[in-house]
Amino acid sequence: MHNATKEAPTDSTTNDLLTGNLFLVGPMGAGKTTVGRHLADLLGRTFIDADHEIERRTGATIPWIFEKEGEAGFRLREEAVIAELTAMNNIVLATGGGAVTREQSRLYLRQRGTVIYLYTPVAMQVARTSRDRNRPLLQTTNPEARLRELLTIRDPLYRSIAHHVVMTLDGSARELAQKIIQIIQPNAIK
Numbered sequence: 001m002h003n004a005t006k007e008a009p010t011d012s013t014t015n016d017l018l019t020g021n022l023f024l025v026g027p028m029g030a031g032k033t034t035v036g037r038h039l040a041d042l043l044g045r046t047f048i049d050a051d052h053e054i055e056r057r058t059g060a061t062i063p064w065i066f067e068k069e070g071e072a073g074f075r076l077r078e079e080a081v082i083a084e085l086t087a088m089n090n091i092v093l094a095t096g097g098g099a100v101t102r103e104q105s106r107l108y109l110r111q112r113g114t115v116i117y118l119y120t121p122v123a124m125q126v127a128r129t130s131r132d133r134n135r136p137l138l139q140t141t142n143p144e145a146r147l148r149e150l151l152t153i154r155d156p157l158y159r160s161i162a163h164h165v166v167m168t169l170d171g172s173a174r175e176l177a178q179k180i181i182q183i184i185q186p187n188a189i190k
């Protein structure tokens with residue numbers, strides 16, 4: 001299991017950022033997995049990616065699960081993993097882009113941590129996902145249309161649970177992680 005329960009700092013500068021969970025939501029190609037890793041590194045937290053956790057537990061890849069169990073089967077697994085992971089402490093969690101489609105997952109994400117929505121325009125999502133064959137929903141003749149469709153449905157869901165909406169257009173993934181820390185807790189790091 002993950003060694004995620006670190007002692008909370010005890011001095012008077014202790015703040016929410018240093019003691020609570022951080023949950024990243026947003027569409028495919030927003031950078032949740034990449035930025036989440038940097039965030040955890042900068043904050044000295046455990047990083048968990050919900051998709052990787054599903055793959056670890058099943059011993060199967062996401063495309064394989066979609067192929068054998070359909071999207072519905074994958075969503076059931078994803079919902080179960082989100083329920084468990086959001087109950088942990090002091091983690092940075094990168095969710096999959098469709099995790100917010102389950103109402104129970106939205107409730108857990110909103111209630112159990114600070115939710116950051118990495119807002120990303122569709123053109124940038126396309127650029128960041130075009131070389132990767134591991135996203136079953138984008139293996140179509142027109143991935144851009146699919147991403148646009150999905151964002152129309154999901155953008156209100158991301159916003160409904162987000163404590164902060166962060167635009168991911170500028171800067172490297174690490175710079176974005178630094179920016180997120182400043183947004184959440186301006187005095188946390190210099």
Ligand SMILES: Nc1ncnc2c1ncn2[C@@H]1O[C@H](COP(=O)(O)OP(=O)(O)O)[C@@H](O)[C@H]1O
Binds near residue numbers: 026094174
């Ligand atoms: N801020 C960024 N700047 C440049 N490239 C990025 C940024 N965020 C993510 N990427 C790149 O985009 C691709 C998709 O990122 P990923 O973290 O897998 O997104 P998600 O988990 O949201 O689908 C990766 O190749 C990653 O290196």
Ligand SMILES: O=C(O)C1=C[C@@H](OP(=O)(O)O)[C@@H](O)[C@H](O)C1
Binds near residue numbers: 032033
């Ligand atoms: O948006 C989605 O429905 C999905 C997003 C993927 O994760 P990323 O958002 O990390 O690419 C992964 O969970 C799966 O392919 C389905």
Ligand SMILES: [Mg+2]
Binds near residue numbers: 032049051094096
């Ligand atoms: Mg990811």
